[in-house]
Amino acid sequence: MSTAVGLGTKGMPSDDRRQEILAAALREFADRGFGATSMASIAARAGISKALVYQHFTSKEQLHADCLADIGEPLLTRMDQEMGSDAEPFTMPGKALHGIFETLGPDRCAWRVIHDPSAPDTGPSGELTSAYRDRIATHATAGVGRFLHALGDTDEHDIDALSRIWTATVDAIMAWAREHPEESAEDLTRRFTRLIDSVFSIGSTR
Numbered sequence: 001m002s003t004a005v006g007l008g009t010k011g012m013p014s015d016d017r018r019q020e021i022l023a024a025a026l027r028e029f030a031d032r033g034f035g036a037t038s039m040a041s042i043a044a045r046a047g048i049s050k051a052l053v054y055q056h057f058t059s060k061e062q063l064h065a066d067c068l069a070d071i072g073e074p075l076l077t078r079m080d081q082e083m084g085s086d087a088e089p090f091t092m093p094g095k096a097l098h099g100i101f102e103t104l105g106p107d108r109c110a111w112r113v114i115h116d117p118s119a120p121d122t123g124p125s126g127e128l129t130s131a132y133r134d135r136i137a138t139h140a141t142a143g144v145g146r147f148l149h150a151l152g153d154t155d156e157h158d159i160d161a162l163s164r165i166w167t168a169t170v171d172a173i174m175a176w177a178r179e180h181p182e183e184s185a186e187d188l189t190r191r192f193t194r195l196i197d198s199v200f201s202i203g204s205t206r
Contacts, residue, residue, distance in 0.1 A: 030109030035118035071110035094193035101185035
């Protein structure tokens, strides 16, 4: 008996199966890192055979690159919007975080995939990883620069130092947010905007 066109095994449409595999792979890459993840572990998380994974993806590297593209493009597009030239300097930290929270959704594991130290540094996957990290870093530097300029600080070393602090802070925020999936994007934005205002004492200047 032949399988209907466009359907995978057990009658699941091929596109749906592919998305199922991508979702499982994203969580494996986030939990274990690229280096410790295997096609077998991805198949196990998806509840399918490794052979079926290979029907949709030729290698772990291709699967990783496709995961990156699926999460990276929407995330960076949203950050482009939130960090536009018309954004008020003191609202930018909250706007940037809200864009990240809302785009990544309740799981938020995608942030770890982009910043995974074991990710490839060559090939399509490595190129995407480098490109997304560079774009995120560019947003951090530009946002911090506008923030400090509004406070009268134009020192380039200050901008560089605070950009690195901000990047590390966002990593810590995303780790906390991932541990609290019950908090919505709005909840998280309110929480961390309040904390940022307290730390930098900028609330009264808005």
